[in-house]
Amino acid sequence: MGPTESSGIAVPAFGTKGKLWLGLLGALIVAGLAAWGYQLSTGLIATGMRNVFSWGLYIMMFVLFVGLSAGGLIISSAPKFFHSHRYEGFARLGVLVSLACITVAGLLILPDIGRPERLYQFFTSPDFRSPMVWDFGIVMLYGTLNLWYLWLLTRRDLAAAGSRLAFGRKDTEAGRERDRKLMFWTASVALPTAVALHSVTGWIFATQIGRGDWFSPLVAPVFIAKALVSGLGLLLVVAVLADRFTRFRVDREELASLGKVLGIFLAFHVVYLLAAERLPHAWADHFGFWAITESFLIGESAYFWLWTVLGGALPLGMLAVPSLRKRVSVIVTAGALAVVGTMFEGIRLVFTGYEIANIDAAPGISLGGTYTGLTTDIWATTGSYTPTLIEIVVTLGIIAIGALIVTVGMRYVPMQQPDGQHAYATDGGNQEHERN
Amino acid sequence: MTNYGLVIDQERCIGCQACAVSCKQENNVPMGQFWNRVLTEGGDKLDTPSGGYPEDGDDGTLDMHYQPTACQHCENAPCVKVCPVNATYTRDDGIVEIDYDKCIGCRYCMAACPYNARVFNWDEPEHVPEEGTGDVEARPQGVVEKCTFCSHRVEEGLDPACVVNCPADARIFGDLDEETSTVSKYVDTYETDRLLEDRGTDPKTYYIRGEMSPGRPQTSDKLESELDDEDNDEDDDAMPYVLPAESGGGD
Numbered sequence: 287m288g289p290t291e292s293s294g295i296a297v298p299a300f301g302t303k304g305k306l307w308l309g310l311l312g313a314l315i316v317a318g319l320a321a322w323g324y325q326l327s328t329g330l331i332a333t334g335m336r337n338v339f340s341w342g343l344y345i346m347m348f349v350l351f352v353g354l355s356a357g358g359l360i361i362s363s364a365p366k367f368f369h370s371h372r373y374e375g376f377a378r379l380g381v382l383v384s385l386a387c388i389t390v391a392g393l394l395i396l397p398d399i400g401r402p403e404r405l406y407q408f409f410t411s412p413d414f415r416s417p418m419v420w421d422f423g424i425v426m427l428y429g430t431l432n433l434w435y436l437w438l439l440t441r442r443d444l445a446a447a448g449s450r451l452a453f454g455r456k457d458t459e460a461g462r463e464r465d466r467k468l469m470f471w472t473a474s475v476a477l478p479t480a481v482a483l484h485s486v487t488g489w490i491f492a493t494q495i496g497r498g499d500w501f502s503p504l505v506a507p508v509f510i511a512k513a514l515v516s517g518l519g520l521l522l523v524v525a526v527l528a529d530r531f532t533r534f535r536v537d538r539e540e541l542a543s544l545g546k547v548l549g550i551f552l553a554f555h556v557v558y559l560l561a562a563e564r565l566p567h568a569w570a571d572h573f574g575f576w577a578i579t580e581s582f583l584i585g586e587s588a589y590f591w592l593w594t595v596l597g598g599a600l601p602l603g604m605l606a607v608p609s610l611r612k613r614v615s616v617i618v619t620a621g622a623l624a625v626v627g628t629m630f631e632g633i634r635l636v637f638t639g640y641e642i643a644n645i646d647a648a649p650g651i652s653l654g655g656t657y658t659g660l661t662t663d664i665w666a667t668t669g670s671y672t673p674t675l676i677e678i679v680v681t682l683g684i685i686a687i688g689a690l691i692v693t694v695g696m697r698y699v700p701m702q703q704p705d706g707q708h709a710y711a712t713d714g715g716n717q718e719h720e721r722n
Numbered sequence: 723m724t725n726y727g728l729v730i731d732q733e734r735c736i737g738c739q740a741c742a743v744s745c746k747q748e749n750n751v752p753m754g755q756f757w758n759r760v761l762t763e764g765g766d767k768l769d770t771p772s773g774g775y776p777e778d779g780d781d782g783t784l785d786m787h788y789q790p791t792a793c794q795h796c797e798n799a800p801c802v803k804v805c806p807v808n809a810t811y812t813r814d815d816g817i818v819e820i821d822y823d824k825c826i827g828c829r830y831c832m833a834a835c836p837y838n839a840r841v842f843n844w845d846e847p848e849h850v851p852e853e854g855t856g857d858v859e860a861r862p863q864g865v866v867e868k869c870t871f872c873s874h875r876v877e878e879g880l881d882p883a884c885v886v887n888c889p890a891d892a893r894i895f896g897d898l899d900e901e902t903s904t905v906s907k908y909v910d911t912y913e914t915d916r917l918l919e920d921r922g923t924d925p926k927t928y929y930i931r932g933e934m935s936p937g938r939p940q941t942s943d944k945l946e947s948e949l950d951d952e953d954n955d956e957d958d959d960a961m962p963y964v965l966p967a968e969s970g971g972g973d
Contacts, residue, residue, distance in 0.1 A: 330844050401865065408826075413807065496833070652841060
């Protein structure tokens with residue numbers, strides 16, 4: 287075990303628990319594939335979506351996972367961009383989680399597509415006016431960038447450990463020096479790419495004049511805030527779980543520090559941006575002081591409360607109390623709640639677009655479901671949606687692929703600085719520069 | 723340039739649903755789907771007015787209009803702009819159409835359309851009769867479809883099926899770029915609304931409300947532009963024979 291331990295591999299070998307975990311993930315993936323196969327044979331009628339409410343769980347979770355993939359990359363690359371050693375312990379795990387999440391997000395589009403076999407049209411006949419084409423491009427770029435970055439961060443250690451994943455690179459001092467510079471440049475590309483990814487995903491919605499709250503210039507900045515909140519929340523949860531179940535070790539100081547950062551992100555998103563979005567509408571729509579106040583403070587749906595209270599006020603409160611916020615259990619709970627809250631924010635966004643039809647005169651819009659022949663059940667004047675079991679199983683299967691990527695990554699890629707290596711991966715400039 | 727548009731005279735519309743049904747037949751629209759719907763502006767249910775009956779010698783407040791609603795064939799069509807693969811496009815004659823071979827079924831166009839004019843084939847489309855009706859391209863499971871202004875008829879010099887089959891002559895189809903066309907004249911002469919004008923989609927479907935127009939002038943099922951040549955010499959003799967044949971055959 288000695289050599290593997292010093293190679294920084296978090297999971298040197300899968301034990302009984304590890305194998306059980308892999309078995310569980312495998313079962314979820316197989317179930318998801320089977321459910322997708324069923325959905326392909328029946329059509330999207332197997333989902334809860336219909337003509338009025340034509341995007342559902344897949345798109346809601348796509349939005350969530352695009353956001354989740356932000357945290358890791360930003361925590362890894364922002365310090366490197368500023369030539370700082372901070373949060374070094376989270377850098378590699380962050381990129382691995384980011385890679386897993388963007389893969390999940392990309393895969394979630396597949397079951398949402400009516401004819402996935404025609405996806406090649408993205409290459410043969412793209413319309414560059416479409417925000418979906420922009421998003422397709424940026425998701426591909428971002429995924430590739432994550433893969434490259436993870437390899438760049440670890441390839442000299444992989445070479446030192448004799449791993450084939452080093453792809454022939456040697457562990458030399460000159461090589462490490464060159465990689466440090468490459469890391470700076472990669473970080474300087476990764477940060478704007480992350481901002482672009484979340485903005486473009488926001489613009490998919492924010493450009494649409496026909497769907498209620500979607501058409502708002504604030505949507506893109508809110509997506510950035512959501513990404514910071516949920517991405518960092520997930521990274522903290524995964525790091526603590528890795529600390530508990532693998533050889534990965536979390537630096538308590540850094541963890542507590544990142545907990546504080548999460549609190550700041552939460553305050554910015556759930557308090558400030560939300561208030562900025564709601565106040566003008568509340569003020570314009572109502573006349574009396576209390577009517578304005580009420581409309582400003584009180585949300586319209588359960589998703590709103592699940593997001594703002596369970597996923598906003600509660601974790602923010604936990605992280606605000608000095609005696610609580612250093613506890614690992616509090617940080618993990620707050621991180622998990624932040625992810626859950628962001629999920630409900632995405633669900634709420636999709637609902638606000640589809641619940642109310644702009645033209646809702648009777649009999650309404652034909653739903654396109656199966657006509658039972660008994661009532662006029664093919665019509666609807668409002669949108670309603672409940673995901674089916676098929677959608678849930680497919681989604682869980684895809685999320686399991688993400689978990690598998692993280693698990694396998696921890697088995698084969700060193701997540702932490704191997705013993706005996708001096709601090710590595712800091713700056714793109716060099717020591718001489720800093721001394722000058 | 724040709725730029726096709728539709729004028730619907732809501733003062734003439736009697737809410738008979740003939741346009742909705744003939745659209746379904748002509749375009750082989752699957753069970754459970756409608757490209758063209760006749761909505762009731764008034765009460766909560768189909769064919770119900772808002773307001774109340776006259777009581778105690780007062781005037782009643784009953785009010786009801788019919789609003790036939792299909793694709794508005796917008797100039798600034800959001801569905802065309804969002805389609806990632808150019809499956810939805812605007813033809814040179816202004817008709818917004820879908821290339822079903824390109825459509826990947828992402829339904830972004832349905833999110834973009836403020837009129838809910840588009841429907842998606844959630845499963846294998848079902849037709850009655852099973853072999854289908856009309857002379858149009860088949861649409862498989864997994865694609866979006868919608869009103870095409872009956873482009874297959876327009877290409878043959880015929881008015882759309884909903885226009886020809888309106889017994890109240892409430893639907894007038896023609897070239898908005900042609901100053902002398904009936905649609906252009908009606909848009910100039912009568913007070914017209916377009917649906918959700920505030921969204922800036924610039925629809926090419928106009929609704930007349932207030933003063934009733936004379937409606938669709940020709941009884942032939944040909945496009946107005948096609949009539950001009952033969953109109954004058956054929957009109958007097960041919961019309962009596964055309965009429966019964968038309969009402970019998972239908973489209």
